[in-house]
Amino acid sequence: MRKLALSDEILLTVEKPARYIGNEYNMVVKDLDKIDIRFCMCFPDVYEIGMSHQGIQILYDMFNRREDTYCERVYSPWVDLDKIMREQQIPLFSLESQEPVKQFDFLGITLQYEMCYTNILQVLDLSQIPIYAKERTEEDPIVIGGGPCAYNPEPLADFFDMFYIGEGETVYDQLLDIYKENKQTNGTRKDFLEKAASIEGIYIPSFYEAAYYDNGILESFEPINPHAPKVIKKQVEMNLSDTFYPEKPLVPYIKITQDRVVLEILRGCLRGCRFCQAGMIYRPIRERTLTFLKERANRMLKATGHEEISLSSLSSSDHTELSELVYYLIEEFGTKGVNISLPSLRIDAFALDVMSKVQDVKKSSLTFAPEAGSQRLRDVINKGLSEEDILKGAMDAFKSGWNRVKLYFMLGLPTENMDDIEGIAVLSDKIAREYYTIPKDQRNGRVSIVSSTSFFVPKPFTPFQWVRMATSEEFLDKQRFLSGKMKEQINYRSIKYNWHEVELTMLEGVLARGDRKLSSVLYDVYKKGCIYDAWSEHFKYEKWIEAFEENQIDPLFYTSRERAQDELLPWDFIDAGVSRQFLWKEYQNAISEKVTPNCRQACAGCGASGFGGGVCYEGKN
Amino acid sequence: MKVRIKFSKTGSMKFIGHLDVMRYFQKAFRRCEINVSYSQGFNRHQVMSFAQPLGVGLTSEGEYLDAQLESSESSEEMIEKINHVITDEIQVLSFKLLPEDSKPAMSLVACADYRVELKDNYEAVEDFEIRFYDFYHQDTIEIEKKSKKSSTIMDIKPLIYEYKFEQEGLFLKVAAGSVNNLKPDLIMEAFYQFLGKELSPFSYQYHRIDLYAQKEDRFISLDDFGVNMKEGLSGEL
Numbered sequence: 001m002r003k004l005a006l007s008d009e010i011l012l013t014v015e016k017p018a019r020y021i022g023n024e025y026n027m028v029v030k031d032l033d034k035i036d037i038r039f040c041m042c043f044p045d046v047y048e049i050g051m052s053h054q055g056i057q058i059l060y061d062m063f064n065r066r067e068d069t070y071c072e073r074v075y076s077p078w079v080d081l082d083k084i085m086r087e088q089q090i091p092l093f094s095l096e097s098q099e100p101v102k103q104f105d106f107l108g109i110t111l112q113y114e115m116c117y118t119n120i121l122q123v124l125d126l127s128q129i130p131i132y133a134k135e136r137t138e139e140d141p142i143v144i145g146g147g148p149c150a151y152n153p154e155p156l157a158d159f160f161d162m163f164y165i166g167e168g169e170t171v172y173d174q175l176l177d178i179y180k181e182n183k184q185t186n187g188t189r190k191d192f193l194e195k196a197a198s199i200e201g202i203y204i205p206s207f208y209e210a211a212y213y214d215n216g217i218l219e220s221f222e223p224i225n226p227h228a229p230k231v232i233k234k235q236v237e238m239n240l241s242d243t244f245y246p247e248k249p250l251v252p253y254i255k256i257t258q259d260r261v262v263l264e265i266l267r268g269c270l271r272g273c274r275f276c277q278a279g280m281i282y283r284p285i286r287e288r289t290l291t292f293l294k295e296r297a298n299r300m301l302k303a304t305g306h307e308e309i310s311l312s313s314l315s316s317s318d319h320t321e322l323s324e325l326v327y328y329l330i331e332e333f334g335t336k337g338v339n340i341s342l343p344s345l346r347i348d349a350f351a352l353d354v355m356s357k358v359q360d361v362k363k364s365s366l367t368f369a370p371e372a373g374s375q376r377l378r379d380v381i382n383k384g385l386s387e388e389d390i391l392k393g394a395m396d397a398f399k400s401g402w403n404r405v406k407l408y409f410m411l412g413l414p415t416e417n418m419d420d421i422e423g424i425a426v427l428s429d430k431i432a433r434e435y436y437t438i439p440k441d442q443r444n445g446r447v448s449i450v451s452s453t454s455f456f457v458p459k460p461f462t463p464f465q466w467v468r469m470a471t472s473e474e475f476l477d478k479q480r481f482l483s484g485k486m487k488e489q490i491n492y493r494s495i496k497y498n499w500h501e502v503e504l505t506m507l508e509g510v511l512a513r514g515d516r517k518l519s520s521v522l523y524d525v526y527k528k529g530c531i532y533d534a535w536s537e538h539f540k541y542e543k544w545i546e547a548f549e550e551n552q553i554d555p556l557f558y559t560s561r562e563r564a565q566d567e568l569l570p571w572d573f574i575d576a577g578v579s580r581q582f583l584w585k586e587y588q589n590a591i592s593e594k595v596t597p598n599c600r601q602a603c604a605g606c607g608a609s610g611f612g613g614g615v616c617y618e619g620k621n
Numbered sequence: 622m623k624v625r626i627k628f629s630k631t632g633s634m635k636f637i638g639h640l641d642v643m644r645y646f647q648k649a650f651r652r653c654e655i656n657v658s659y660s661q662g663f664n665r666h667q668v669m670s671f672a673q674p675l676g677v678g679l680t681s682e683g684e685y686l687d688a689q690l691e692s693s694e695s696s697e698e699m700i701e702k703i704n705h706v707i708t709d710e711i712q713v714l715s716f717k718l719l720p721e722d723s724k725p726a727m728s729l730v731a732c733a734d735y736r737v738e739l740k741d742n743y744e745a746v747e748d749f750e751i752r753f754y755d756f757y758h759q760d761t762i763e764i765e766k767k768s769k770k771s772s773t774i775m776d777i778k779p780l781i782y783e784y785k786f787e788q789e790g791l792f793l794k795v796a797a798g799s800v801n802n803l804k805p806d807l808i809m810e811a812f813y814q815f816l817g818k819e820l821s822p823f824s825y826q827y828h829r830i831d832l833y834a835q836k837e838d839r840f841i842s843l844d845d846f847g848v849n850m851k852e853g854l855s856g857e858l
Contacts, residue, residue, distance in 0.1 A: 002633055004633055012678050012823055017677070018638075020643065021633045023633055023708060025648070025707070070795045253636075253641050253645060285697075304652070306651075307647070307648075337665045337666075339664075
């Protein structure tokens with residue numbers, strides 16, 4: 001029998017013991033005696049969330065293809081086990097070998113959202129690895145971070161030995177080779193960091209020093225080690241059809257958030273929505289070929305036995321061969337009881353045809369993300385979705401039998417006024433009115449409209465990276481105003497309005513555009529017992545406020561402050577492919593309500609063409 | 622065609638709940654491309670059912686699931702095919718064709734065999750065999766059965782059909798199923814109460830050996846309802 005790190009007594013006491021036993025189907029097993037590099041990959045949230053993440057599955061497969069490397073996994077223990085591990089001083093362990101994480105060469109942590117930062121400290125602490133990078137010794141693993149939040153890694157700078165900026169497929173091999181060589185020649189931890197600093201895309205935070213003006217604004221950010229480059233260039237995999245992609249994804253025992261095959265059909269987005277960080281940092285848009293996708297769909301479904309396949313991307317409709325792919329999947333797998341799910345699909349005739357084939361019209365709903373309530377504000381954010389598109393899409397769907405619509409909006413977008421907010425209520429109502437123009441005997445009961453608003457958080461590497469974020473009070477005023485307007489609509493009984501919590505948004509705003517001064521706040525807040533902040537039942541806002549006060553940090557400095565055009569931003573040392581000039585120009589276009597065409601319509605000169613491929617060169621061979 | 626599959630669940634699989642095991646088999650059947658029957662409608666699912674849920678923490682070498690197939694290869698081939706795509710901590714032990722009119726395993730269960738073993742690091746009961754003999758030979762073995770609303774006193778003695786001491790531990794044959802179901806840990810709890818001792822909740826490993834149906838005054842293993850298939854069969858019988 002496999003030896004488990006936790007006793008029966010513990011496993012039978014905690015909720016969902018399957019989170020901690022590993023042994024999922026397709027788990028990689030290797031002989032530890034034949035391994036040079038042990039890499040532990042971590043998603044700092046609960047198993048069901050972490051296991052659903054596609055990026056880790058890609059890297060897990062990629063690392064394990066190396067004979068000299070064994071990549072294992074770890075997730076945040078849920079609060080019940082967290083407590084037991086602290087009481088009994090049980091070191092955090094990997095799922096595969098069930099051995100302590102502290103014995104590994106690397107601990108790689110993916111940074112998917114700001115509100116999991118305290119869980120990173122939890123993972124380090126439970127692993128019995130010093131939380132601060134400067135306190136780690138030759139015995140400790142190298143702690144490396146990556147993922148979207150690594151585009152502003154500064155709030156986490158003190159806790160990581162290095163960050164990998166960009167897509168994982170490119171330079172990890174090089175990094176592991178250097179590590180192995182350094183280990184074989186008895187090089188020190190510092191030797192390795194210095195060698196790693198020369199790899200493009202690798203950022204070693206301890207090799208840089210930040211200085212601040214008295215008002216807290218960043219004055220300078222410079223390398224203090226000769227091996228450290230001034231600018232870190234993001235990594236991009238340019239050929240997505242000839243690179244690592246898992247053929248045998250892990251199949252968990254328990255139901256996870258993404259309990260299905262996930263097929264990434266393209267990376268990046270050509271739409272250029274000005275609030276969207278993913279749309280900027282993953283430029284240029286690159287497709288995987290139809291041949292590649294068909295082949296992987298077959299292999300992954302066969303290797304997992306999943307009964308569902310989901311196509312993943314930022315905007316599926318922009319894949320040039322989407323319809324061929326989708327009709328192929330329906331034909332090939334539809335009869336075998338495989339469900340096909342297509343998120344991020346623009347509602348048009350094709351989408352409706354496909355949806356009617358793959359889902360039960362009576363039970364499913366249509367999703368639109370207008371993001372803003374008025375055409376004026378949609379122009380500001382460059383969301384190329386008009387009211388006409390929405391109403392027509394909805395009407396076509398209603399005629400085909402749908403009667404449920406979900407709408408997603410943001411409150412607090414730059415330049416937003418009361419009319420824009422009211423527009424959310426008006427648009428929700430207009431959709432309902434469209435529905436009721438259909439004669440009663442042809443309708444499918446009542447219409448149901450669910451409108452949700454989240455609060456806008458400005459993100460680095462977007463045209464809105466300079467803007468002032470609304471304060472909690474302003475957000476709540478907007479929400480109350482909208483709530484009132486919803487009730488004034490004729491069809492308000494058919495409209496359900498959902499909103500987000502404001503406190504969490506505030507913290508997300510602080511961390512998203514934060515600097516190194518926030519490391520101490522994160523440390524203190526963790527020590528006050530905060531973990532799983534993204535889970536409302538565990539979120540303790542007052543502890544955060546205490547920690548800000550104790551560190552004499554005003555959170556509004558990070559959120560509600562308009563930055564000057566020439567202000568040095570904490571993430572400016574990263575070259576994300578889109579130029580600062582482009583972002584600024586887009587910001588100005590936003591203010592003057594000027595729309596920028598998408599990448600296929602006209603090149604806006606963002607800078608991503610420097611990567612030498614993708615949409616920038618389509619039709620130019 | 623209906624088939625009955627007998628399987629084991631050992632090692633770390635004891636932490637996997639009943640519904641997850643069901644999902645596990647559904648995915649495994651797809652991996653090895655078994656020709657399973659699907660229900661109709663948009664949310665099509667495989668037609669299968671389990672004999673008797675096994676609680677988390679218990680191991681077993683006598684679990685049963687009934688499935689509806691469109692066609693099948695020989696029993697031997699099917700066993701090999703499935704075992705190839707599942708963990709060795711769950712293994713198919715038999716694969717048998719059921720008569721079309723057979724009742725689902727779930728409705729047949731009347732009795733179960735268990736083995737109760739003391740786990741490492743726990744103190745054994747002194748003179749276990751003598752004390753257990755005394756315990757069993759009381760006129761009644763009363764336990765308090767608590768529900769959300771009330772608690773009732775119940776005599777479990779008639780539900781214990783047989784016990785014996787084996788090398789690995791205590792063997793128990795007890796009532797199981799929808800009418801009278803006696804969990805083996807309840808017996809141990811009653812035993813410790815008889816001893817005037819506290820039963821620590823994780824001290825014994827309970828292992829299910831087999832499940833039986835009742836036919837007049839005999840118990841017949843659920844495995845004996847079907848026949849081994851020497852060769853493949855299509856659904857048209």
